[in-house]
Amino acid sequence: MPFFPDWSSLSFIEQAFYxxxxxxxxxxxxxxxxxxxxxxxxxxxxxxxxxxxDVKRLRDQGREGWAVRRFQQMPENKGLYTSKGADKLVEEL
Structure with missing residues (x-):
C-alpha cells in the first residue's frame, strides 16, 4: 500500500483521519x-x-499564553501542571 492511498477508495472516516x-x-x-x-x-x-x-516579563507584556507555555516547559515544571493549573500559577507570580 503506497503512502498516499487512492482517496476515492477510502471511507469517509479514513479520509477524515488522514x-x-x-x-x-x-x-x-x-x-x-x-x-x-x-x-x-x-x-x-x-x-x-x-x-x-522571563515568565513574569512575558506575562506583564501581555503574552500570557507564551508565559504559561514557557512556565510549563521549564525543567523543574515539565509535566507537573495542566494548562489551567499553570495559568493560575503564572497569574499569581
Missing amino acids: FSMTFAVIVWSGMWVFDFILVQKGILPKKSETTIE
Missing part, C-alpha cells in the same frame, strides 16, 4: 517555526534558559 493527521502536523510545524522566530528575535527566551523572571 486529513486531521495532516492538519495536526501542519499546525505543530507552524507553532515550532513561530516559536523559533520569536526566540531568534529575542522576544522569547530559549526553552532551556527560561527563568521565572
